[in-house]
Amino acid sequence: MTSPLSLRLSGTWRMLLQSIFWIAFVAWPLLIRPEPPKPPASVHVPPDPKYMVALNLLSVLFFYLNTRVLIPKLLEKKGVGVYLAAVAGVVLLTIALSLGIRTQAVPADWTNVRFVMGTIFPVMFIYALSTTYKVLNDFHHRRQQEKERENERLKSELSFLRSQISPHFLFNILNSIVSLARFKPESVEPATIQLAELLRYMLYESDEDRVPIRQEVAYLKSYVDLQILRLGKKVHVGFDTGGADGNQYIEPMLLIPFVENAFKHGIGLIQQPMIVIHLSVQEDTLFFSVRNKVSSHVDEPKDHRSGIGLKNVQRRLNMLYPEHHLEVQEADGWFDVQLTLVLK
Incomplete structure (x- = not known):
């Protein structure tokens, strides 16, 4: 049976790995910061890394907002309708913030499909990723709880079976000693x-x-x-x-x-x-x-x-x-x- 200490350790490792992943995700634009363009200047100027860091940080916040607040507080307690309404509002707000950050990083072209989809797609991808993560994590957690309950049940049943065997066995032994005392x-x-x-x-x-x-x-x-x-x-x-x-x-x-x-x-x-x-x-x-x-x-x-x-x-x-x-x-x-x- 899995001990509470091992469960705490596995949870600590999971949080540590998540922290490392998100730190690397947010800081990645700084780690691969391109060299400044040499003259003659390139037609395409890479966006300032600080804006990309801001976009990544916004993605992290949206990820945990969905997994820690929207799903457990609204979907599981208030129902699907309230959850979908809240998600729609948060997604629109996140897209608006993303567009604001991107317009500071690169020239805005609202007629450019790539510019618009390049803003909307990452937000929807993070939403899908966070929802999938939450569903799988909850499923794994329920399986662990069911396994723990089953182990406890088996442990209790084994203790009960042993307690039945011991008195039955002792009863026969005492009968044997009584026979010895007589003969x-x-x-x-x-x-x-x-x-x-x-x-x-x-x-x-x-x-x-x-x-x-x-x-x-x-x-x-x-x-x-x-x-x-x-x-x-x-x-x-x-x-x-x-x-x-x-x-x-x-x-x-x-x-x-x-x-x-x-x-x-x-x-x-x-x-x-x-x-x-x-x-x-x-x-x-x-x-x-x-x-x-x-x-x-x-x-x-x-x-x-x-x-x-x-x-x-x-x-x-x-x-x-x-x-x-x-x-x-x-x-x-x-x-x-x-x-x-x-x-x-």
Whole structure:
């Protein structure tokens, strides 16, 4: 998202470039001032540069009068009729002033079409240029505002999705510790330490837009270790994260719902339950897969909270990684999740 400071800086640069352009435009006749004619005198005597500077300065004033006063104050607030009437008056006044300045610079010939059009055309050109500039500038400004609003909306929605994932995840972990306290009290202390590590990540690091991939991997490993501590030898867990120690960054807590879902639905009423997790990064592409056995004989009861994590992570993927590829399928007694995304 574009910061207010960057917007101020871009506005400052735009004003600076405009100032440089108009200063050069006004002073141009002085910079290219011709040499005085040598005898015998030329038939055509170039106009005095100071009059050309005055004409250019008048053009600058008309430009900003149209962009800063006529369009925003009259067209946008009073309507087209009032604006066109004001423009007609200002154009006529500007043409009259231009004719007055030009008659001081060169001999006036009101029957010469080139003399008359040479006065009227620059005024109309400046009017067309200023109107076009104002329309394009306002369009660009509206697009920036719409983009800022969209970024704020996405940021708020992402925060909401994270807030939904965190309590749901914490609820399952606390259930795991309760089970340990009943059946393996000696494991409560190491489990609590693991939970502290998970909470530290959730509270202090998941607020970042992106985190190093190694931190996300460490977070997944802490969760898996906690589940292994709770389940013991009841389930076989394979966790392979080879090649994921680079400097790539990822949205925090993006992968945990897939792992959590595997432990939630892949260990109950299943013969020899097995969960296999694989994560690798090749250049800037992440490959992540989670597989768990499912029962083909017993339909597992589901409550209204089932699948909250997966729904949220799908929504986050659509917003943050629109070109991701997610494949979820169940076949041959396995529930398989395959995720591919390009890390930014």
